[in-house]
Amino acid sequence: MTVIPEATLSVLPRADGSARYAHAGYTVTASVNGPIEAQRRDEHAFEAHVDVVVRPAAGTGGTRERHLESIIESSLTQLILVKNFPRQLIQIVLQIETTPDNDYVNTKLVQASLNFPIVPSLLQAAVLALISAAVPMRATATASVVAVVSQEGTKRLVVDPSPRDLEQAQSVHVLAFTSHDELLLAESEGDFTVKEWDGVYEAALKICCRPTSTKAGIDVMLDDSEDAAGSDMRQFLRSTVEAKVAADLYWK
Amino acid sequence: MPLDTSAYSLALLRVDGRRWNELRRIHAQIRTQAAADGSSYLEIGHTKVMCVVTGPSEPGSRRGAIGSTGGGVGGGAVGGGAAQSKGAEVAVSIVIAGFSSVDRKRTARGDKRILELQSTISNALAASLHTHLFPHSAINISLHVLSQDGSLLAALINAATLACVDAGIPMTDYVAACTAGSTSTYAANDEAADPLLDLNHQEEQELPGLTVATLGGSDRVAVLVCESRVQVSRLEGMLAVGVDGCKQVREILDRVVREKGRRMVQEGTVEKGVGLNDMDVD
């Protein structure tokens, strides 16, 4: 299981843009094609249609995948400059490759329950693939999932919960922020108080929106050692793209 | 019902009394439907199929349908309707009647087996028909299966060939098909196994077999489909018998066409053409 997120850009040779993202046991490959010709029924006169397809690793997609698609689609429509491409289609396929196993329960193929912990992986893979496809966006996004687990009367927050944590969790929250620190997506399930949600918000904000140090090198190192709990998603996104650009343009 | 293969080695006769290299009775007619551009009816034993050809005509609104192939492009192409193809599109549709086999089974609309048959026949004929003479047009072949008793694909290919001849679509040669099998089971590697020609339903269920279609009297194989487990060493014998059977089938198909042509000239439906001088009309 990967605790530190891993990502590779442009993994598929034939798609316009693609990315592979692995984090907390989830692996997602995303491909982006677009802007391409939209079908008549999807055509929108003033903006591009963003089509998201989530494909599960095993079994055919059902209502759960459709719901995930609608969450991702509405988030991405906010990021992509859709007004720039009227009557066009931007097609995003998110292929789930692996999900973490729970060794204590036998999995069923068709699960009706929601799967919030996968949303950050899906969103992150989609954003990376969009960058790789050079689709104009007004901002990038980072996402995180936080669970509230009550243990012996005390409640604690668990970032990137494992399947075991989720079983015991009282509530699960997924939050996404744009690179302008705006809240892009907030979905919750379970029972929780407003105060708890505020705590979750703070925790997610810390992971997703840590101020980026523009000076690379020593400052970043200091930042990391200061707070070991949770990774810095924005820095991760930046370094992944920087590494890809550096590798592509090494001859310059 | 298991087929008693031990009886074969005693008298060298198969369940229906044939020897290893005998075809079943093939009966065929062409121009059975007056309204169609081309039509045929074909029986191989108890397998009975009917074929109607329309075209070459203007293509319908359907684009990139299953079983349609732009002229001469053998598979691999994604989409691509008649609109941009340089040759006529050969679209095949197969309807298997509910009463055609013993157990009445309803076939689902998107049955992959039937889609595969359609695309096989379409690809096989597209390579033999001179589709490049009819750009931006479609040849629709509809096949109806009335009764099934083995060698279905072979019967369908033969019927489609006859109907295309009747429709007057220029083609290189007949695409004639038949099946071949072997008396060995896949596990036994016995060298004494005999190849068999033209399998019926019972033999098809029990023994390994393949369907071959060749172009005219040559040894060139247009279709080769094997769906059962068989030793590699058996293949050569089966293929040789199959190709030989195709030559026999071609002769039968040719006789049907010539006979019909002779009758039509005699009845005065068509003028005796210059090319028909060598034909025995009287």
Next chain:
Amino acid sequence: MPREAEPSLNEKQFIVQALGEKLRLDGREFDQYRPLELTFGDQYGVANVTLGKTRVLAKVSAEVTVPYVDRPLDGVFTIATELGPMASPAFEVGRPTETEVLLARLLEKTVRRSGALDTESLCLVAGQKCWSVRVDVHVLAHDGNLIDASCFAVVAALRHFRKPDTSIASGQLTVYTPAEREPVPLSWLHSPFCVTWSFFGDDGETALLDATWAEEQVRVSSCTVSLNRHGEICQIAKLGGVPVEAVALLQCTAVALTKAKEFSTFLDGKLAEDAKRRNKGGFMAELSSENDR
């Protein structure tokens, strides 16, 4: 529906003419495969296969269901193939193309109908409970020869897969979780592999193995032979196209057999390697000694 850009006339001519001079675009021999790579995931039953730029992911899953009424003693075994827009924008979701149908049929005939998996071993309680094994084939990138790559991925994933252990005591079926008992492999009988030949030229006189996407667009016909290393043909499919000499087809089958044997050895090696990796520090040996007590 967006269409795939076809190779231009010049490109087509170039490929064909080069083949006439015994040259392939990527400099391979006519009977040489692109580098084949196979990686297994952390989970059981996930195989990632790359063949040149073609990438296929196969995942096996199993669950307990009710057997079909007409086959009470058999388990359920399905292979699901769906070509999504990830492979090419020309593939639409939920609308199978000809390529997809033929791929699904070939995998079905090669792996399922040839009896590679013993479906009777999947039966738990006759007529009431059985395992349903499902293989999902995901095509991530399509650069030709999908059939061979997919077939290899399916066979590799199935042989790598472990299903939860079960026991029946006094009519009560218990399915053990991976934490309780080590999962068990499927009852596997033989490993078939597909080898696809592509034919070029007016009479199909040039035969190539492992055609790329560009070569597939130019080929005049193709023939897929499925064999296992015991020299048994599981399936042959030459579905139309330009006719090819019967003798040439027999030669192709002979070469295909050697390729199938190579695949078989390659897969055995990879599986052994993976088993070793999972068994670091004799962890399994330790487990089994505990169970003995």
